[in-house]
Amino acid sequence: MPAADLLLTGARVRTLDPSLPEATAVAVTDGVITAVGDAGGLRELRGPGTETVDLTGATLTPGLVDAHSHPVMGLDMATGADLSAVRDLAGLRAALAAAERTEGWVVAWGLDHNAFGGHPVDRALVEEALGGAPAFVRLYDGHSALVSGAALERAGITGPRAFSQRSTVVCDRDGRPTGHLIEHAAMDLVAGLLPRPSYAERRTRLVGLLSQMAATGLTGAHVMDLGDGSVPGLLASVEEVTDLPVRLRLAPWCMPGADEVALDELVRLQSEAGRLWRVGGVKFFMDGTVEGGTAWLEHPDCHGQGTEAFWPDPAAYTEAVHHLHRNGVGTATHAIGDAAVRHVLDTVAALGESGRLRHRIEHIETVPRALAARFAELGVIASMQPTHTAYTRADHTDEWSRRLGDERASRAWRCRDLRDAGAFVALGSDWPIAHYDVRQVLATARLRRLPGAYDTEPVTAEQALTGLMALEGCTSHAAVAAGEQAYAGRIAVGHRADLTAFGLDPVEAPADELGEAPVRLTVTGGRIVHCS
Ligand SMILES: [Zn+2]
Numbered sequence: 001m002p003a004a005d006l007l008l009t010g011a012r013v014r015t016l017d018p019s020l021p022e023a024t025a026v027a028v029t030d031g032v033i034t035a036v037g038d039a040g041g042l043r044e045l046r047g048p049g050t051e052t053v054d055l056t057g058a059t060l061t062p063g064l065v066d067a068h069s070h071p072v073m074g075l076d077m078a079t080g081a082d083l084s085a086v087r088d089l090a091g092l093r094a095a096l097a098a099a100e101r102t103e104g105w106v107v108a109w110g111l112d113h114n115a116f117g118g119h120p121v122d123r124a125l126v127e128e129a130l131g132g133a134p135a136f137v138r139l140y141d142g143h144s145a146l147v148s149g150a151a152l153e154r155a156g157i158t159g160p161r162a163f164s165q166r167s168t169v170v171c172d173r174d175g176r177p178t179g180h181l182i183e184h185a186a187m188d189l190v191a192g193l194l195p196r197p198s199y200a201e202r203r204t205r206l207v208g209l210l211s212q213m214a215a216t217g218l219t220g221a222h223v224m225d226l227g228d229g230s231v232p233g234l235l236a237s238v239e240e241v242t243d244l245p246v247r248l249r250l251a252p253w254c255m256p257g258a259d260e261v262a263l264d265e266l267v268r269l270q271s272e273a274g275r276l277w278r279v280g281g282v283k284f285f286m287d288g289t290v291e292g293g294t295a296w297l298e299h300p301d302c303h304g305q306g307t308e309a310f311w312p313d314p315a316a317y318t319e320a321v322h323h324l325h326r327n328g329v330g331t332a333t334h335a336i337g338d339a340a341v342r343h344v345l346d347t348v349a350a351l352g353e354s355g356r357l358r359h360r361i362e363h364i365e366t367v368p369r370a371l372a373a374r375f376a377e378l379g380v381i382a383s384m385q386p387t388h389t390a391y392t393r394a395d396h397t398d399e400w401s402r403r404l405g406d407e408r409a410s411r412a413w414r415c416r417d418l419r420d421a422g423a424f425v426a427l428g429s430d431w432p433i434a435h436y437d438v439r440q441v442l443a444t445a446r447l448r449r450l451p452g453a454y455d456t457e458p459v460t461a462e463q464a465l466t467g468l469m470a471l472e473g474c475t476s477h478a479a480v481a482a483g484e485q486a487y488a489g490r491i492a493v494g495h496r497a498d499l500t501a502f503g504l505d506p507v508e509a510p511a512d513e514l515g516e517a518p519v520r521l522t523v524t525g526g527r528i529v530h531c532s
Contacts, residue, residue, distance in 0.1 A: 003047025004029050005526060009039040011055035011501060015491040016062055016476045028497040031526035036491055058520045059505040062491050063219025063498025064438045065478040067383050068362055068428030072227045075205050078432040080107030086115050093129035103195040106135040113291040113399040123148050123179030136190055141289040142433050144182045147190050152177050155190045164257040166310045182292050203238055214245040216437040219498035219524045224283050226252035235277045244276040245529040249482055251283040251332055254320055256311045263320060267327045276525055282324055284333040285310045286340035290400045295337035301403040318347040325351055330358045330483055336365045345374050360481050366408045376422035381481045383426045384415050386445040387434035394457035416463040426481035427473030438474055443511040445470040451515025467507035497526040
């Protein structure tokens, strides 16, 4: 066997490989794990060029993956003033008044619906603070925005619009736009006018962001978008000069109205790849968000909303998924409401045995028990974001819970029921919807509240995962969600050398400590991308 490029010794190695669950040393050559064992057994792999890292006191796990993230689109989404700390209307007005103007625009993101204190989202509430500036304020869910009168004027929006997807320019009783734009088609009318950073700036910011992600222990991300189409070019140009700190797997969107030509283009895109990125799978939306009134529910929410699918013709969605499936393409569908989840499960069920472990559902925020059980039966992968529970409150006084009512709010994010039923549950952040720090994802999956938030009551506490289940969600189960389980998600010979070492044991240490656990080492594709 050739000498190793990298030899990691002295660690407690949690391999997640049932044939050899624990070890203390790992050897890596050419980006692949070539031996797992102990330092003595691996000594002969040490050559003159071998880099040896002593990980005494650390726990080494398979590289952590964020199974739902938007690192590239998020760079554009997370621009301007960060409003994630705003709690009420006074705070919102103050933040907007103080926000920097870029080419005259106020751009902001991360606003929690709860800041409106139950008022409808309306520009009248903030116009004075903006002093006539065009403004584009993204709500935290990424599926809606509040824009000012000046922004509406620049976009030429004077009343309702019709779209081929379920998207709305919200108008008042007199037909005047309130500034609330729901879903991407409506948001894009204004988003397209915003000042945009240069290509070089985006490239620098992307590498910076991915390095910060790697510093939390991430080695990979399932990117649930292909941005504006310039992303493959952007990634290729990064790889001309350096390696990506985090491996990316990107799923382009299939939107309502997609015809045969569009579907075949999505199939063709699957072959686009670089060294540490590739296009893999296709992302669909079956609905929007609970807070936006666009989740597809079996019964309306408390405002009488939420009874419609994002695809005006859900059968057309099913046809599109089946077309991609026949062409060997896996799919990931955003489905938050119970009706949306049911429709996706029915779509996969119609594929029979060949549909197993090929398709996944993203978010799954409120489903009855019987629906949760079907994931394991059908082999549909559940992709969940534990940190989103922090946008709700255990006492149901938040916007999400109020809209759904007690019964549906009490079945929030059933991670544990899905696991106990035998489903694969991949975990992610949905950054920039929530923080990308994977330690927070792991900790919140176990706590059902953010680590360190000792005063916060856990949301549906019985849905907490064990430490091992949480780790599997970001490793072995994430690998299944990507169809990569034959060579990723475990520490085993022949697997990718994507590895993470923490200063504590992420399985057994108290979850509150995990939130700020030291990340000793992050290795992506055999290369050390973070070390402390
Ligand atoms: Zn997302």
